[in-house]
Amino acid sequence: MILRRLGILIVALSVSLSWAPDAFAQARDSSDSSEYLIKAGFIFNFAKFVEWPATAFVQPDSPIVIGILGMDPFGTIIDQIVQDKKIGARGFVVKRLKWGSDIKELRDCKILFVSASERAHIDELVQIVKGQPILTVGETPGFAERGGIIRFTVEDNKVRFEINVEAAHQAELTISSRLLTLARIVQQPSVEVRKPG
Amino acid sequence: MNRRKEPHRLQQAGDAFSAYGDVCDRESVASLADKFLEGKLNMLFHRNHDSGPAPSAGRILLAGFLAVCLTAPTPAQTSRSVPDVTAMSMEDLMNLQVTSVSKRTQKVADAAAAIFVITQEDIRRSGATSIPEALRLAPGLEVARIDQNKWAIGSRGFNGRFDNKLLVLIDGRSVYTPLFSGVYWNVQDVMLEDVDRIEVIRGPGATLWGANAVDGVINVITKKAKATQSAVVTAGAGTDERAAGGVRYGGKLGDNTYYRAYTKYFDWGPSAYPSGMTAHDGWDALRGGFRADWTPAGANSLTVQGDVYRSRFDETLTVASLSAPYSNTFPNDGKYSGGNILGRWNHTSERSSMSLQMYYDNTTITDHSLFGDHQNILDLDFQHGFHVGDSQQFVWGLGYRSIRDKNESSFTVSLQPNQVTLNQFSTFLQDEISLVDNRLQITLGSKFERNEFTGFEIEPNARLLWNLTPNQSVWTAVSRAVRTPALTEEGLRLNSAVIPPGAPSNPTPFPAVIAVFGSHQFNSEDLLAYELGYRVQATSNLSLDIATFYNNYSNLRTAEPGTPFVEGSPAPTDIVIPFVAGNKMSGGTYGVELFADWKVVPKWRLAGSYSYLQMDIHKNANSLDPTPDNPNGSSPRHQWYLRSSIDLPKHFDQDTTLRFVDQLPGLNVPSYYSLDAHLGWRPVTRVELSIGGQNLLNNWHFEFMPDFVNTSPTVVKRSIFGSITVKF
Numbered sequence: 002m003i004l005r006r007l008g009i010l011i012v013a014l015s016v017s018l019s020w021a022p023d024a025f026a027q028a029r030d031s032s033d034s035s036e037y038l039i040k041a042g043f044i045f046n047f048a049k050f051v052e053w054p055a056t057a058f059v060q061p062d063s064p065i066v067i068g069i070l071g072m073d074p075f076g077t078i079i080d081q082i083v084q085d086k087k088i089g090a091r092g093f094v095v096k097r098l099k100w101g102s103d104i105k106e107l108r109d110c111k112i113l114f115v116s117a118s119e120r121a122h123i124d125e126l127v128q129i130v131k132g133q134p135i136l137t138v139g140e141t142p143g144f145a146e147r148g149g150i151i152r153f154t155v156e157d158n159k160v161r162f163e164i165n166v167e168a169a170h171q172a173e174l175t176i177s178s179r180l181l182t183l184a185r186i187v188q189q190p191s192v193e194v195r196k197p198g
Numbered sequence: 199m200n201r202r203k204e205p206h207r208l209q210q211a212g213d214a215f216s217a218y219g220d221v222c223d224r225e226s227v228a229s230l231a232d233k234f235l236e237g238k239l240n241m242l243f244h245r246n247h248d249s250g251p252a253p254s255a256g257r258i259l260l261a262g263f264l265a266v267c268l269t270a271p272t273p274a275q276t277s278r279s280v281p282d283v284t285a286m287s288m289e290d291l292m293n294l295q296v297t298s299v300s301k302r303t304q305k306v307a308d309a310a311a312a313i314f315v316i317t318q319e320d321i322r323r324s325g326a327t328s329i330p331e332a333l334r335l336a337p338g339l340e341v342a343r344i345d346q347n348k349w350a351i352g353s354r355g356f357n358g359r360f361d362n363k364l365l366v367l368i369d370g371r372s373v374y375t376p377l378f379s380g381v382y383w384n385v386q387d388v389m390l391e392d393v394d395r396i397e398v399i400r401g402p403g404a405t406l407w408g409a410n411a412v413d414g415v416i417n418v419i420t421k422k423a424k425a426t427q428s429a430v431v432t433a434g435a436g437t438d439e440r441a442a443g444g445v446r447y448g449g450k451l452g453d454n455t456y457y458r459a460y461t462k463y464f465d466w467g468p469s470a471y472p473s474g475m476t477a478h479d480g481w482d483a484l485r486g487g488f489r490a491d492w493t494p495a496g497a498n499s500l501t502v503q504g505d506v507y508r509s510r511f512d513e514t515l516t517v518a519s520l521s522a523p524y525s526n527t528f529p530n531d532g533k534y535s536g537g538n539i540l541g542r543w544n545h546t547s548e549r550s551s552m553s554l555q556m557y558y559d560n561t562t563i564t565d566h567s568l569f570g571d572h573q574n575i576l577d578l579d580f581q582h583g584f585h586v587g588d589s590q591q592f593v594w595g596l597g598y599r600s601i602r603d604k605n606e607s608s609f610t611v612s613l614q615p616n617q618v619t620l621n622q623f624s625t626f627l628q629d630e631i632s633l634v635d636n637r638l639q640i641t642l643g644s645k646f647e648r649n650e651f652t653g654f655e656i657e658p659n660a661r662l663l664w665n666l667t668p669n670q671s672v673w674t675a676v677s678r679a680v681r682t683p684a685l686t687e688e689g690l691r692l693n694s695a696v697i698p699p700g701a702p703s704n705p706t707p708f709p710a711v712i713a714v715f716g717s718h719q720f721n722s723e724d725l726l727a728y729e730l731g732y733r734v735q736a737t738s739n740l741s742l743d744i745a746t747f748y749n750n751y752s753n754l755r756t757a758e759p760g761t762p763f764v765e766g767s768p769a770p771t772d773i774v775i776p777f778v779a780g781n782k783m784s785g786g787t788y789g790v791e792l793f794a795d796w797k798v799v800p801k802w803r804l805a806g807s808y809s810y811l812q813m814d815i816h817k818n819a820n821s822l823d824p825t826p827d828n829p830n831g832s833s834p835r836h837q838w839y840l841r842s843s844i845d846l847p848k849h850f851d852q853d854t855t856l857r858f859v860d861q862l863p864g865l866n867v868p869s870y871y872s873l874d875a876h877l878g879w880r881p882v883t884r885v886e887l888s889i890g891g892q893n894l895l896n897n898w899h900f901e902f903m904p905d906f907v908n909t910s911p912t913v914v915k916r917s918i919f920g921s922i923t924v925k926f
Binding site (some may be wrong): 039046073082100117118119131142159 | 282291294548588635636738876
C-alpha cells in the first residue's frame with residue numbers, strides 16, 4: 002500500500018516535471034534565497050566600487066573572475082546576476098573552487114567568496130592570497146579581523162558588511178569611499194599587525 | 199556581534215526556546231518576487247514623489263502590470279530570470295529584508311531531525327484562527343477536533359485528548375501540564391499576527407527538552423517586539439467562530455527597548471450532533487499580554503513577556519452516579535483562567551552564548567461537576583553554548599522546575615493528595631562535531647533528570663547528518679525518551695461507570711463502581727527511537743523531505759484489574775471494581791512522512807504531504823487489562839494533503855487545501871476529506887480582508903471521540919469565517 006502511494010507520488014512528480022519544463026525555467030527566475038540574492042547584488046556592487054591595480058588584469062577587457070570557495074550558497078543566482086553584465090570593458094566569470102585541489106586557481110580570482118564551510122581554513126587562506134590583488138569576501142565571524150577584506154553580516158534581517166581597510170591596502174585594492182561609508186570598519190587585532198615580517 | 203550567523207546550536211543556547219535557532223527569521227509575509235516588486239515600486243514612487251505623488255489607482259495598475267510581467271513568461275523575462283539586483287543601489291540593497299524560504303530550508307536541512315516550520319505567512323494564508331488549526335499544516339501531525347473546545351493532537355500515534363507524548367512550548371514556556379501529561383489546547387493561544395513561526399519536530403526531543411518530549415515537540419515562537427512596531431486591529435465573524443477581535447500596539451522606549459501589548463477575544467458558537475441538533479459546546483476566551491525586548495549595544499539582551507487569560511466553555515457531560523439511573527447526562531460548563539510571566543537574559547559573544555530564563559505560570563480550572571485544579575509552576579533554565587576548536591560546539595544546561603498543585607474533587611474525579619509540591623532537576627550536555635569540511639555532523643548528548651515519582655531518568659541521543667551535496671542531506675538518529683508519570687497516574691480515582699445492583703454482571707445488592715486508579719508503582723513509559731531521513735532541494739523551486747522512523751516502546755500504561763472492595767462506613771454503600779495504572783504494554787510503531795514543496799511558477803506554489811503510520815502495540819502476556827482501548831486504532835494510518843497557494847494580481851492571494859485523514863477504527867471514526875479555501879486581499883498595504891471556508895466538501899464530519907472524560911462528541915461542520923485587519 003505504502004509502496005503504491007510512494008510510487009504514485011514519484012510518478013506524479015516526474016510527470017509534472019516533464020510536463021512543465023517551461024514552468025521550471027521560469028520558476029528559477031525568482032530563487033527563494035533572498036539573502037544570497039542580496040549578497041550577490043552586493044558582490045556586483047563591490048566590483049563596481051573597488052579598483053584593482055592595473056597589473057591585476059592581463060588585458061583591459063579581461064573578465065573579473067569571481068571565485069566561490071567551498072560549499073556554494075548562491076546556487077545559480079550569482080551566475081545569473083553577473084551574466085552579460087559589464088563594468089567598463091570587463092565581463093564576469095564565476096568559478097567554483099574547492100579547498101585543496103583548486104588552491105592554484107585562487108590566484109586567478111579577482112573576487113573570492115569564502116563560504117562558511119571553509120571557516121577552518123581562513124588563516125591559511127589569508128596567507129596564500131597575501132599581497133595578491135584579490136578581494137576576499139567572507140561570512141564567518143571574525144573573517145575581517147583575521148585578514149579577510151570584506152565580511153557580510155545579517156542584522157535585523159538586513160545584509161550589512163564589514164571592511165578591513167588594512168587588508169585591502171595590503172592587497173593593493175582601492176575601495177571607494179561610497180563603500181567605506183556604508184561599511185563597518187574593522188581593525189586587525191594589534192598583535193597581528195605587530196607580527197614581525 | 200552578529201548572532202544570526204552563529205551556528206544554530208549556539209543560537210539555540212541563546213534562543214533557548216527555538217528548536218534549531220532562527221530556523222527562518224522572516225518577519226515579512228511577502229514572497230520574494232513581491233519584495234522586489236515592492237522595492238522597485240518604492241523606488242519608482244520615490245522618483246514620482248519628486249514630481250508629485252502618484253495617484254493610488256495608478257499604483258495599483260502599475261503593480262498589476264508588474265505582477266503580470268513577473269508571471270507571464272516572455273522571451274525577455276526568461277533570458278533574465280533573477281530579479282535584477284545589479285540595478286539597485288547599495289543603499290537599496292541595504293534596505294532589503296532577508297526573507298528567505300531557502301534560508302529556512304538551509305537551516306532545516308542542517309537538522310538531524312524531522313522538523314517542519316509553519317511560518318507566519320503559512321498561518322495567514324491558511325485562514326487558521328487558532329494554534330490547533332494552524333498545526334494542520336504540519337505534515338504527519340494528527341490534529342482532530344473532539345468538540346468546539348477540545349482537541350486531540352498527537353505525533354506518530356497515541357493520539358487522544360489527553361495525549362501525553364507531545365511537548366508543547368510557547369516562547370520557551372512549557373504548556374504541558376503535569377496534571378495529566380498533556381496540553382489544554384483550549385487555553386493555548388497567542389495573537390496569531392505576532393507569531394513568527396511554529397516549529398514542529400516529530401520524534402523524540404528529550405535530550406534537549408527533557409522527559410515527555412517523546413513523540414514530538416511543538417515550539418510556538420512569537421516575533422521580537424521590534425518586529426511588531428505597528429498597531430494592528432483585527433475583527434472577524436463567521437458561522438462557527440461567531441465573533442473575534444484583537445488589538446495589538448507596538449512601541450519603543452528609548453533607543454534600545456521595544457515593546458508590544460495585545461488583547462484578543464473570540465466567541466465560538468455551538469456545533470451540532472449528526473442528527474442536526476445543536477450541541478452544547480460553545481466557548482469564548484479573553485486574553486491579553488505583552489512583550490518587551492531590551493537590547494543595549496553589546497552582548498546582552500533581556501526579554502520580559504507575559505499573558506493573562508480567562509476562558510469559559512460548555513460541554514455535555516455524562517457521569518456515573520450511585521443512585522438510579524446510575525448515569526447522568528447534563529449540560530455542563532466550566533472556566534479556565536491563568537497567567538504567566540517570563541524573563542530571559544541572553545549573553546552572546548563570538549564564541550559562546552548563554553541564556554538564563556525564568557518563568558512563572560498559573561493555571562486554574564473550575565468545573566464544579568468534575569474537577570477543580572489550581573497549578574503554579576516556577577521554572578528556571580540555564581544554557582551555555584560554546585565552540586571547542588573549529589569543529590565542535592558544546593551546549594550544556596541546568597533546569598529546575600517546581601510544581602504546586604491544589605485540587606478539588608467530585609464524585610467522578612478525585613486526586614490524592616489534594617495539595618502537592620513537586621521539584622524536578624535536570625541537566626543536559628550535547629556536543630556537535632563537524633567533520634569532513636562540515637559535511638558530516640555528529641551530535642551526541644544526553645539529558646539527566648530527577649523527578650519525585652520515578653527518580654533519576656536519562657535520555658541520550660546520537661544524531662548524524664551527512665550533506666551529500668550542498669542540496670542533499672541524509673540524517674539518522676537513535677534516541678531514548680521517557681514519559682514520566684503525571685499527577686493523575688499517581689493519585690487519580692476516576693469513577694467511569696456504575697453497574698446497577700442486580701444487573702447480570704453485578705449480583706450484589708450494592709451498585710458496583712468501575713474506577714480507574716493511579717498508582718505509586720506506576721513507572722515511566724520508555725521509548726527507543728530510530729529515525730532516518732533524506733532531504734533534497736532538487737531545483738531552486740522543488741524540495742522534498744522524507745522522514746522514516748521505527749519506535750520501540752516499553753512500559754506503556756495499562757489498566758490492570760485489582761481486587762474489588764467494599765466502600766462506605768459504617769454501612770457499605772457500594773462495591774469498587776478497581777483498575778490500577780500499570781506498565782504492561784509495549785510494541786513498535788513505524789512510519790514514513792513525506793513533504794514536497796514545489797514553486798511551479800513564482801506566484802504559484804504547491805505543497806503536498808503524505809504520512810503513513812503502522813502501530814503494533816500490544817499488552818504484555820502478564821497484563822490482565824481487559825479494555826480494548828489499545829492505542830492502535832486511535833491514530834490515522836494514512837494522511838495526506840495537497841495545498842495550492844496562488845498570488846493573484848491586484849494583491850489577492852488564494853489558498854486551497856485538500857486533506858485526507860484515514861479512519862480511526864478504534865474510535866469508530868470514518869475517514870474523511872476536507873476541502874479548505876482561503877482568499878486574502880490587500881486593497882491597500884495597511885488593510886487586509888480575508889475570507890476562509892473549511893470543510894467545504896461535506897456538511898459535517900467527525901474527527902475524534904472523547905476518552906476518559908465522557909463528554910458528548912460533536913461534529914465539525916462546514917464553516918465560513920471572514921475578517922478585516924488594519925495596520926497603522
